[in-house]
Amino acid sequence: MMLEFAGIKFKNPVVIASSPLTSKIKWLIEAEKHGAAAVSTKLTFIKQPFYGKLRMHNNIKLSSIVCYDRRLDLEEGLRLVEEAKKKTNLIIFSNITHDNEDMDGWALLAKEFENAGADIIEANMVCPNVGLSTKSIKGQEALGAGEFGGAVTGQDPQRVRNVIKTLKESVKIPVVAKLTPNVADIGYMVRVCQEAGADGVCLAGAQSSLPLVDIYNDGKPEYHLLNGVSHGSLGGPACLNMAFSQVAQAATKSSLPIIGGGGLETAEQCIMMMMWGATLVTMCTSVMWYGWEIVDRIVRGMEEYLEKQGVTYQDIIGKSLKYLRPSHQLEALEGWPEVDLDKCIGCGRCAKPGHCDAIEMVDDKPAITPDRCLGCGICIALCPTKALTMHYE
Ligand SMILES: Cc1cc2nc3c(=O)[nH]c(=O)nc-3n(C[C@H](O)[C@H](O)[C@H](O)COP(=O)(O)O)c2cc1C
Known part of the structure; x- marks a missing residue:
């Protein structure tokens, strides 16, 4: 059953979130084989500020945290999108970030991805493991070149406004802002995106987080193959209820369509995310933990639900919002x-x-x-x- 987001038709609401799952063509082919409608390609910089490797904290059934990862440079990102457009029918979001002082760089990234065939630009204003990790340890004043972008951009309404306006002036394809949840009022940030001309927002976990530590080994953080730790991006079930709240705040404070994610593991949870206001749903940790078959189960489960209930995707979007009211008005x-x-x-x-x-x-x-x-x-x-x-x- 089709649905529409930012003027583009999706065969179902499932988007594989930007991550190692979307960094290679073989995984994009796998995403399509298992039923996803869309992918958001791995975060691409013009040139990434440092060459990390994937290092994760995994507390299965609760949380994943990633504080260090390998991103793509522009050429790699472009080749990935070109190949994906040739080899799959997936809708491609290109997840990009850049120093928010340099609007020409944002414009260049967006234009290059549009030319390569991307369907939607996803401005990454979410990742805490770019500049926010520095800001959280050393403070705003210590941020150096290349450390803006990601959540540091997403925390500042003026920066968000500038980036969205620049992207909208640069490309014809839709522009979506993937926003950090580490702000006081997500509804306000979503309204800023709408006023600047964004075509949608993505709210999908990624709270700044730290892992468990080994209390019998000098308090060493539980990461394999890493000599220290930085504030990282939260995924997995720990995000789910916070994500519902973020999505519902966005849905009640703006009319932008929303991609909702953070902790999604089942068809039922995806339906709930849509009932709180999401048009599309996105997932990462569950596929990394349990394999691509989870995507088949989610797509099939959602379609069976619609069929049994005799409803469409459109019918379920925002269904739960009518129950939302200020605490003092609850009885x-x-x-x-x-x-x-x-x-x-x-x-x-x-x-x-x-x-x-x-x-x-x-x-x-x-x-x-x-x-x-x-x-x-x-x-x-x-x-x-x-x-x-x-x-x-
Ligand atoms: C290993 C890893 C790498 C990630 N890389 C990116 C990224 O490049 N760009 C991005 O916007 N989000 C990135 N994320 C965040 C996910 O896209 C997603 O928003 C978050 O993990 C919450 O969803 P989940 O609970 O389904 O994992 C990454 C997450 C993980 C676990």
Whole structure:
């Protein structure tokens, strides 16, 4: 089932996010084989400020953090896009960044990618492992040439405005801003993009993050093959709920179409991201952790959902936004948990929450005092057999 983003038709909403997954033609072919509609090619500089290598912290089921990676120089990026246009039918986002003091450089990158066949320019104002890693350790004043771009650009509304305007004046293809979440008000930054003429925004995790450390080995950060650590880009499930909030803020404060990502691993989560306002969804860590088959499962799962529910992609975009309201306008409903004794295994987990005196274990079964229930719902979430359900008064 088709859908449209920035005037371009997509066969489904799935975009493989800019990363090592999109740095070689063989992976782009794989992306298409497994059903993705689009890819965002690996971040390209005119000339990258330093030649890193892929180094990641992986806390499977929770988070990935990348603080060091190999990007592409312009020629490599252009060859990749040209080859992708010849060998695949993928829609290609070209993920670029540059020093935000040099608008000619941004214009050059965008024009070259347009000529190479890119369908959309994705201005990278997100990666914390470019200048933000310096700014976070040494401060803004220590930023040197080549350290602007990425999240340092995305944190400054004036820089964001200048870059988007420059790109829009330079190319005819749509321009999307991939924005850092490390700002006070993402809705404001999205409005800045809209006023500057952007055709869409991408909000996909990448919070500035640090890894776990080995407390028995001098507090050494958990990265393989790296002699230190820098503030890196967060991916994986830890991003998911924050991403919902970012996408919903963008959707309620602007009319730009949104690519939503951060922590997506299942078709259901992708549908949720769309219900919070995303038109397209993007993923990286899940494919890096579990392989390309996850893309097939996500695409198939989303299509089965639409078919069974008798809806289109368009119908689900922003569906959950009507439930959003300021806290003081929310109305608390009253109720308490009820237990199905046939399902209860008497494990006692529901009676453990530190703040709760509404549940006591009596003869290995929970005895609930409705008057004392605060309504947090933790007991229901903890129950391993789903024996507890909320009773509404
Ligand atoms: C190893 C790695 C490299 C990445 N490189 C880029 C990049 O070049 N450009 C970019 O915009 N985002 C980059 N990202 C961020 C991802 O595109 C994505 O926005 C983020 O990881 C959150 O999504 P996820 O939870 O699906 O991983 C990278 C992420 C990882 C893990």
